[in-house]
Amino acid sequence: MTQQPSGWYDDPSDPTMLRYWDGVTWTSHTAPRKSPTASQSTIGHADQAPTTPLPQGGWRAHSPQPGPPPQYPGDYPGAGQQNPYGGQNPYGGQYPVAPQPQAWMRGPVTADGVPLASWGKRFGAWLIDGLILAALSYFALQLFAPGYWDTVQQFVDLASTGDQTAVEGQIGKLTEESLKASIVTWLTITAYCVAFWTTTSQTPGKMVLRISVRRADRPGALDLATALRRRLLSLIQLIPFISGIYAVIWLLDGLWPLWDNQRQALHDKVGATQVVEGRQPRRPS
Known part of the structure; x- marks a missing residue:
């Protein structure tokens, strides 16, 4: 190719x-x-006839042949030739x-003609960001939900003993600590994503893969409202009784760009965003 x-x-x-x-x-x-110096060009104008009278004797002064037109500053090669x-x-x-x-x-492009990022690049960026977020979430849990890991370990130890009564008594505490951990993790990921989306339009993973996120209707970094709306779908994991189906929604969300005409994931559709090739223009200061 x-x-x-x-x-x-x-x-x-x-x-x-x-x-x-x-x-x-x-x-x-x-x-x-349009070249800013195009108006200075004399290309296309007929040569002016000489007005100086001919010398006596009928001979003509030698006149050099016109050379190639000059290159004007700022013109691209070929302009004016x-x-x-x-x-x-x-x-x-x-x-x-x-x-x-x-x-x-x-290939698929935005409404204003910018090429959309491939699913492979988006997946690669997700892997890079996932490694960073795993480390950040671990430290956030140590700070804001320190009892979560101890509760999980206690539950595992009780389950290994086969004491059903003790296990059932630990479920309530485990559920409480798990919800707290989920909230801390969601806030950590949201802060990470929103901070990058509203400034450079690129998380570190997207920077490496040279892709960026923008609104579907215009280029540029996301505004705060759009960035938060793009995170709404992930809130399902915090809702009691239906959080169990989040794994299915999460999987569909990740695979949706494979068959979507605009290569949008489900969270892109909620936020009215698209992931494109290249960077986004900076906001005027």
């Missing part, structure tokens, strides 16, 4: 701009399609028209 070479192409999110493709992903470098095939210059004093993306570049 031929890889698209790096260069300037039509910006998929703004038809009036060009964006630089580095051979792997879209960069943040953009430029207007003579068309080697004759006829009018195809660029017309503007930047050259970027070629259409190759077939390998085509």
Whole structure:
């Protein structure tokens, strides 16, 4: 499969701009399609006839042949150059028209034309973030729910003795400590995700895989309301009596982008977000 070479192409999110493709992903470098110095170009104007009278004797002063048109600062290679095939210059004093993306570049995109991240990249980012969150959650539980691990160990020890009465007496305490641990873990994960989503749009895992999350209707980092809405689905694990089905919902949520036309997980649909290739533009300061 031929890889698209790096260069300037039509910006998929703004038809009036060009964006630089580095051979792997879209960069943040953009430029207007129309050259800012195009008005200075003399290409296309007929040469003016000399007004100096000819010397006596009928001879003509030697006039050098016109050379190639000058390159103006800021022009891209090819801008303002003579068309080697004759006829009018195809660029017309503007930047050259970027070629259409190759077939390998085509795929699901956002409403404004930004390529969506693949499921494989999202899964890889989830694994990286999962390792980080496992460590953070462990320390959070030690600080805010220190009795959880002791309660779990006591329950395991009682279960190994076969004392059914003692086990049943421990279930209530285990349930209480488990709920406390679930709340601490959910808050830890939410703080981690929201902090990154609302600043860089990339958790550390997404940074490594060069993908980011954005709203479906516009680019940029998520606002706080959208970021929190994206975490709503995971609250099911804290609701009594139905928390047991969260494992099924969690599995469906992770696999949903495989068959969804917009490659959205269920939590993306709740939050009206999409995960795309590349970074998000920074908010103006």
